[in-house]
Amino acid sequence: MKTPNRRIPNIAGSIMLGAVLVAGQACTQALEDPSLVVVIVVDQLRGDMLDEFDEAFSGGFRRLIDDGYRYTNASHPFAVTQTAAGHASISTGVPPSRSGIVANTWSQQTGEDWRTTYSVADNESPILGFEDADGVPGRSPKNLLRSGLADWMREADDNALTVSLSAKDRSAITLAGKTNSHVYWLLHDEARFVTSHYYAQAYPGWVQGFNEEVMTMLVADSVWDTEVPVEIQSLARPDFAAYERRGSSTFPHISSLEERDHYEWVFDSPKSDEAVLGLAKAAMEELALGQRGSADFLALGLSSTDYIGHLFGPLSQEQLSNLIHLDRILGEFFDYLDANVGEGQWVAALSADHGVATMPEYAQEQGNTSARRINAREKARDRSSALQAAVAEGGASEDIAERLARQLETEGTVAKAYTHQELTLGEPVDSFAILFRNSHYPGRGHGALSRYGVETRYGEGELLYGANGTSHGTPYWYDRHVPLIFFGKGIDAGVSDAPAYTTDIAPTLAHLAGIATMPDDLHGRVIYTAR
Numbered sequence: 273m274k275t276p277n278r279r280i281p282n283i284a285g286s287i288m289l290g291a292v293l294v295a296g297q298a299c300t301q302a303l304e305d306p307s308l309v310v311v312i313v314v315d316q317l318r319g320d321m322l323d324e325f326d327e328a329f330s331g332g333f334r335r336l337i338d339d340g341y342r343y344t345n346a347s348h349p350f351a352v353t354q355t356a357a358g359h360a361s362i363s364t365g366v367p368p369s370r371s372g373i374v375a376n377t378w379s380q381q382t383g384e385d386w387r388t389t390y391s392v393a394d395n396e397s398p399i400l401g402f403e404d405a406d407g408v409p410g411r412s413p414k415n416l417l418r419s420g421l422a423d424w425m426r427e428a429d430d431n432a433l434t435v436s437l438s439a440k441d442r443s444a445i446t447l448a449g450k451t452n453s454h455v456y457w458l459l460h461d462e463a464r465f466v467t468s469h470y471y472a473q474a475y476p477g478w479v480q481g482f483n484e485e486v487m488t489m490l491v492a493d494s495v496w497d498t499e500v501p502v503e504i505q506s507l508a509r510p511d512f513a514a515y516e517r518r519g520s521s522t523f524p525h526i527s528s529l530e531e532r533d534h535y536e537w538v539f540d541s542p543k544s545d546e547a548v549l550g551l552a553k554a555a556m557e558e559l560a561l562g563q564r565g566s567a568d569f570l571a572l573g574l575s576s577t578d579y580i581g582h583l584f585g586p587l588s589q590e591q592l593s594n595l596i597h598l599d600r601i602l603g604e605f606f607d608y609l610d611a612n613v614g615e616g617q618w619v620a621a622l623s624a625d626h627g628v629a630t631m632p633e634y635a636q637e638q639g640n641t642s643a644r645r646i647n648a649r650e651k652a653r654d655r656s657s658a659l660q661a662a663v664a665e666g667g668a669s670e671d672i673a674e675r676l677a678r679q680l681e682t683e684g685t686v687a688k689a690y691t692h693q694e695l696t697l698g699e700p701v702d703s704f705a706i707l708f709r710n711s712h713y714p715g716r717g718h719g720a721l722s723r724y725g726v727e728t729r730y731g732e733g734e735l736l737y738g739a740n741g742t743s744h745g746t747p748y749w750y751d752r753h754v755p756l757i758f759f760g761k762g763i764d765a766g767v768s769d770a771p772a773y774t775t776d777i778a779p780t781l782a783h784l785a786g787i788a789t790m791p792d793d794l795h796g797r798v799i800y801t802a803r
Contacts, residue, residue: 308562315578319753332602346756358625420449438573673725762802
């Protein structure tokens with residue numbers, strides 16, 4: 273087993289202060305750099321799920337686990353674990369406090385006013401082909417304040433091509449950094465891949481052809497049946513639970529919905545990832561990625577695990593079946609890269625944008641008495657009551673924030689409240705404050721109380737997410753812990769249980785690709801050096 277040339281940080285110090293490239297680390301380039309760098313982000317793939325379902329894998333996950341270098345103690349170094357924030361941190365090597373992508377949607381301060389802002393919204397970059405359509409707003413990386421790995425590779429070689437694909441706009445766009453290359457995501461209502469005027473003025477033929485031929489066939493399917501062999505069904509909980517979003521539904525899942533609702537049904541299945549990997553192959557064939565004498569970049573945001581996880585939970589039969597399916601199609605895609613780029617000529621990293629909470633009802637069945645589903649409306653009323661009390665006392669805005677924070681804690685509405693002043697000045701009051709500090713960007717607030725200068729943390733195991741289903745977004749380990757595996761050229765098989773962070777992915781891949789143009793103020797660091 274190879275031991276990478278790296279230092280092991282103090283977790284609090286690393287998260288709070290960040291780390292640039294490891295001092296004194298041997299960063300010599302390999303004799304031949306890989307010709308393709310691949311970033312794979314499996315949305316909502318919690319850090320323990322590859323182990324939970326290990327027995328079920330024989331394809332792509334199997335190759336990654338057996339032949340890659342795996343960090344079993346990897347996590348996001350910030351508190352608000354949402355899709356846009358996770359993908360942006362993976363691509364830029366910095367946390368939300370520096371990328372500006374603090375959540376999927378945030379409260380944006382403009383003067384004295386606050387307005388809701390979507391992470392990749394840009395009215396000046398309409399969706400190509402839907403410029404005049406109602407309900408189809410523009411998209412771009414306008415709100416992303418940092419460059420990413422794709423940008424660094426283009427800076428190093430202006431002949432390099434960058435491609436970023438996902439079922440979600442906030443995944444494809446943030447993974448691509450600021451680059452204006454080939455970036456496509458699914459417009460679910462239309463069952464087609466789209467882009468915006470930020471990236472292109474016309475769709476290339478290969479994208480149009482894929483939408484008209486492959487997507488049409490893909491959404492024609494109306495049955496989703498299990499791929500879990502009977503002998504390993506015990507790896508997941510039984511296929512029947514009233515706390516699932518669709519309510520005690522079991523395999524096979526069948527759609528009898530009208531067109532647009534049917535499209536949404538299709539994309540809440542493994543079909544989302546099939547579509548993305550299918551388009552990736554089309555891009556490979558059309559653009560000859562990794563075959564042109566330059567180091568190219570390919571990012572894949574795979575979203576099915578998130579869609580299915582929210583509905584059925586991380587330990588459901590549906591999730592197990594989905595991951596078996598993803599294992600197979602990832603394996604086929606890796607074989608495709610071997611055949612077209614060359615075995616051992618490409619390098620990849622796989623991770624996730626966040627984890628997820630186990631369904632609290634199931635967690636209770638397993639003996640976790642702290643897990644519970646709490647009423648979000650009641651919590652909202654409690655927050656409003658505490659705010660009214662704090663404002664009634666008058667005083668400066670900082671005083672209101674302090675009084676509000678203490679009121680919330682005294683009444684037991686939250687486990688802990690942090691004022692923005694605490695998150696920007698002085699020593700953090702606890703380890704969670706470090707994580708919240710890394711999620712805090714002035715003028716971009718996460719919750720209803722952000723405009724009053726307060727961020728809140730609920731109790732571990734508490735889920736504010738309606739009457740069924742599950743979610744993420746907390747600073748707890750189940751939401752921060754994610755897989756991190758490097759695989760391919762220059763990577764030896766091995767495992768490390770030392771702390772590693774998703775902000776380490778971009779600088780490490782840049783080093784493995786021989787890219788010397790990355791910023792020198794990253795939070796992440798090179799954690800693996802090629803043999």
